[in-house]
Amino acid sequence: MADQPENKTVDKRVAHRYLRKGIVDEKDYERYVKSLPDLADRAMPVEASIEHDEVDDEGGGGSTP
Numbered sequence: 001m002a003d004q005p006e007n008k009t010v011d012k013r014v015a016h017r018y019l020r021k022g023i024v025d026e027k028d029y030e031r032y033v034k035s036l037p038d039l040a041d042r043a044m045p046v047e048a049s050i051e052h053d054e055v056d057d058e059g060g061g062g063s064t065p
Contacts, residue, residue, distance in 0.1 A: 009015070009024050010032055018024040 009018055010029065015024065015029060019026055019029060
């Protein structure tokens with residue numbers, strides 16, 4: 001990996017695939033991950049609510065009018 005890797009090669013969602021295919025070197029990847037700053041103190045809590053929808057016997061979602 002170069003000094004500044006491309007975002008697509010270190011994206012958490014695809015990094016393991018690239019490691020398996022040999023596109024990204026495992027040691028370089030680990031070194032890169034360890035070099036990232038810890039930004040946990042800048043995280044903000046997220047509040048969410050989910051409305052409950054009944055599921056009918058046919059497997060469809062949503063509410064029946």
